Amino acid sequence: MARLAEVGHFLLPPTVAALLFLPSLGDWFMLHDFIHLRGAAWHSAAHYLEAIFDPRDGGESLFNTGKLYRPLYYLALLVQERLFGLHPLPYHLVNVGLHVLNVALVWWLARRLLGQRSLATLAALGYALHPLAIEAVVWISAVTELLVTACTLAALAAWMESYRSQGVRAALWRAGALVLAAGAVLSREPGLAAPLALAAYHLLRAGPRQWPRLSTWLPLLPLAALVLGYVALRLPHFREAAAGEASGLGSLGWHIFENLFLYLGWPLVPVWSGDPGWTVLRGLSAILVLRLAESLLRRRDWRWAFLMLFWLLFALPYATNAPELQAGRYNYLLLAPLCILGARLLADAASWLAPRMPRLAQAASPALWAGALLALAVPALLLHVYHQRNLHAVADSSHDLLAALQAQYPRLPPGSVLYVENAPPALLFEGGPFYLDPMVDLFYGVDVQVALGPPPTSGPSVYSFVYRPR
Incomplete structure (x- = not known):
């Protein structure tokens, strides 16, 4: 009976997620879909693959959309174009399928971090129901957000599972996590935070007392190699971003803090309006989120510190884009740790209110x-x-x-x-x-x-x- 209840809790959020997006299956193509599909349809597979994997090109000669390097994303678009042609329904089914997978991964991670299936279900339902990042699922070209999220969450799930295993099995879990983290890196630029998030989980779980030991750092060497290899590959373009707005990569500047504040307020007020009233409400929501995060950090529980650091590691690269270019889909991955933290806070609120009612x-x-x-x-x-x-x-x-x-x-x-x-x-x-x-x-x-x-x-x-x- 307990096992059946566990399965029911696990299946509920993905089912809700799938049902919510049934209306979008009838949508046509839009926006960048035409650019990407033209690039895939008008070039031979050999030329296309050469362009997207070449760090000097990265697909710019195909799409003219900036100095990006997302070979896994562009490869997925090529495969879909060859399979589906100009029929939008299968593309939408892929997006909805990836979203359902991501909701299931949020449940799994919440189950491991929170320890209760009811809280895991609440976190995953929050992720499934949240309207902020809806365009990541509805818009075909936004599959890049779905891919980087799926690879990141799956990498973290495999990485966490390695601590519950020993010997060869643990090594296989970590190897799988490394491959998935590489997939996140090659799906979208913020995916570079995926190996950093795995390292943060390892170090926070071990605790500060273990940090002086060499054995604590050895498991992180493959992750460091992945990060350094990607940075070396993309260093010229990162320099452009540091010097000013690089095409498609954003830039460093004070606008990053403005965007981070926006990301904190959006989950509670998922409204795009620039009306002063909504702006003030989003600002107040951001302050509330910061105070709640502060209260969790005071508990000195490494799990809450990890979830907040996980959010920050991914929020920073997204925040490099100009404020006027910010969109709800950039919060698709950021919502995962926030929903898990939100489930914990709601449980605490229920525990506090119960004896008072x-x-x-x-x-x-x-x-x-x-x-x-x-x-x-x-x-x-x-x-x-x-x-x-x-x-x-x-x-x-x-x-x-x-x-x-x-x-x-x-x-x-x-x-x-x-x-x-x-x-x-x-x-x-x-x-x-x-x-x-x-x-x-x-x-x-x-x-x-x-x-x-x-x-x-x-x-x-x-x-x-x-x-x-x-």
């Missing part, structure tokens, strides 16, 4: 849990619906334009110029056809130059189109 008697604890879940779930579900509808509208406007364009021009010749009037904002960036151009190229299968506005002249290779929203 004599009317509830023995039912106090279940009633408090039910009330907490209801209070968290209702606004989270409403925000989920709201954000999914907004993202659906972004994808829908792109699909509508393409359908109308193809109805007017079933074919466009290579090298032609297409002038588009009234293009939807979802296909523009900084006033240009940043997403519109690759979308036209991708679905017409030829290189078409897209410009905005009416055509200045007419000619055999000049085409014009006026988008009229439904």
Whole structure:
């Protein structure tokens, strides 16, 4: 019976996560999807692989999206494009599947760190229901966030399991953790924090008294080699980021602290509005989170210190981006340690309130849990619906334009110029056809130059189109 209850607790959060994103399975492509799929479709596999693994290129020649190095992410996109073509449903199924896996990993980690399945379920439900990082699941190109999170959480799970094993089995768990940490590093730049998080877990678990011993540091040598190897590979681009805004890598500056404060407030107030009222509320929420973190640190429990350090290690690289470029999806991984800490704090609050609510008697604890879940779930579900509808509208406007364009021009010749009037904002960036151009190229299968506005002249290779929203 106890085993059945354990399975039920484990399955509940992933099931909720899958059900929440069923509406997104009908969405079309959007934004960077067109850039990435064009890069995968228009190049041979050999050329594509050479470009994404070359540290001097990193895929910039394919996508023109900056000085990034994410070969595992780009490899996943190539495999999906070869398997699924231009059918969006399988891409969405992959994203939702990875999200379900990540929710299960959060449950597993919380079970190990908190020691109670009810708290693990609460933490994983919080992660599944939280609406802040919804675009990481709904947006196909945001699979990079899902990959770096899956690799990081799985690496940490394997690393933790090694301390419960001995001999060859422990060595295999650590080898698996190293491979998964490398996967995180190669999925997205903040993934470099994955091996650092494993090292932090090892050192905090051992305790300061063990730090002077050489044997304490020996297990960390493979992790150090991974970090140093990646830094050496990317050092020229890191120097660019230190000197100023490097393309796609962010920069060092005071804005990092502004972004960290934003990350602390967003989990409690997951609203993107720049309205002064919301800004003040997010600021107050950030202060509250800091005070709660301080109260946990005073307990001198290495587990809480590790979760906070885990959050900070990943938050810092995300925070290097300019404040105006911050997005909810950057919090997808950051929410994992916060949800585990939140479950612990809610349990402490329930324990403190239970003896002060004599009317509830023995039912106090279940009633408090039910009330907490209801209070968290209702606004989270409403925000989920709201954000999914907004993202659906972004994808829908792109699909509508393409359908109308193809109805007017079933074919466009290579090298032609297409002038588009009234293009939807979802296909523009900084006033240009940043997403519109690759979308036209991708679905017409030829290189078409897209410009905005009416055509200045007419000619055999000049085409014009006026988008009229439904």
